[in-house]
Amino acid sequence: MxxxxxxxxxxxxxxxxxxxxxxxxxxxxxxxxxxxxxxxxxxxxxxxxxxxxxxxxxxxxxxxxxxxxxxxxxxxxxxxxxxxxxxxxxxxxxxxxxxxxxxxxxRFGLVIGSAMPGARIAGTRKTAPGLRFFDKKAIRIGGGEPHRYSLSDAILIKDNHLAIAGIEEAIRRAKAFSAFRVIECEVENPGDAIIAASAGVDILLLDNMTPETVKRTIELLKEAGLRERVTIELSGGITPKNAGSYAGCEVDLVSSGWLTHSVxxxxxxxxxxxxxxxxxx
Incomplete structure (x- = not known):
């Protein structure tokens, strides 16, 4: 610093x-x-x-x-x-x-808490180069979760990783790579969420899903007995203006690059x- x-x-x-x-x-x-x-x-x-x-x-x-x-x-x-x-x-x-x-x-945390009780607001890596430490510290001061500080902190399997390895193979490789790192996987539809949760990820990142799709995904996870095994993170263009449309979605985290890239x-x-x-x- x-x-x-x-x-x-x-x-x-x-x-x-x-x-x-x-x-x-x-x-x-x-x-x-x-x-x-x-x-x-x-x-x-x-x-x-x-x-x-x-x-x-x-x-x-x-x-x-x-x-x-x-x-x-x-x-x-x-x-x-x-x-x-x-x-x-x-x-x-x-x-x-x-x-x-x-x-x-x-302020965003209050909106999230009202729309999705129990959920917390989190930042992303969409920070200004050279300012990440300070941007993330500010998120913590405001009551949010900083999320990953860098690519070295946790394993987050995103769409480009999945395009090469596929969900199950990417998760298998991640588990073999480290027994001590949190493994998170980005999914864009309910079917992939079930596959990733079944494969043993710690966090499911529901990316760019509509409120209806988020609710349907969580219901399917409950029916499969998988909901309690994973932390669910909601992401993809979430801002204070549209967060209310996700009211009733039973998620644990809402991550938003808006906190830092549009400050x-x-x-x-x-x-x-x-x-x-x-x-x-």
Whole structure:
């Protein structure tokens, strides 16, 4: 995490902040970061680290995971104004994205819980390159499941794997590969769900199924005595706008790339409050 954060700063400061250096005397100042809308706060630890890297002391006013009201202070800083301004945009970009993801996750989770009681919201690997750790952390802060962090975490057999090996052979190979990895298999129709569950997968990923097909698949799994053997995950274009159409579907997880690939940054701003003294440079 720390190496990534230093790279983010370096991207914005390859040769220093020439505007601040040219126009602003080096003063000891106080500043605050303010939430401009209601949001679940995420990225506090990252913000503190980034400011510290620039010689600024930062103090959280609200912890990660709590809701902030509009115009509420979430972080205060004291230190050299050049350091505050050097870190400003990197901090706001990262906190804004993370808080946006956490807020979306929290709100989406409520929609999922209402439509499909007991189900939890989960992310996907559809994250911005270089930001996956932070995107996934934001999902957790918002109350969701991060799902796989990488291709190395769990075995997820998808359509292109099945096009080569077929369901039963792919699952057999996965079981032979490791006795300790979770095995998940993507299926697109009830028949394949029965085959995959019978072959012993841990998680069934019902991909791009209509609500009616999801319900029919679960009924068939119950009739076959397989429902309790598997965790059922629903995926494929699920958003807060259409999640309600899946009301009554007895699934365990709903995974959605929408949480990260369509995130809207939460609105945060940094305000300098007071310049207290001039420091010789």
């Amino acid at each position: 720390e190496d990534s954060l230093r790279r983010f700063l370096a991207e914005d400061l390859p040769f220093g902040d020439i505007t601040t250096e040219a126009t602003t005397p080096q003063t000891e100042s106080r500043a605050v970061i303010i939430a401009r809308e209601a949001m679940v706060i995420a990225g506090i630890d990252e913000a503190v680290f980034l400011f510290n890297e620039c010689g600024v002391r930062a103090y959280p006013a609200i912890p990660d995971g709590e809701w902030a009201d509009p115009n509420q202070t979430v972080l205060t800083m004291t230190g050299p104004v050049h350091g505050i301004l050097a870190a400003e945009r990197t901090v706001l970009n990262l906190m804004g994205r993370m808080s946006g993801i956490a807020t979306a996750t929290s 809207r940054n939460a609105d945060l701003s940094l305000d300098i409050k007071k310049a207290e003294k001039i420091v010789r440079i």
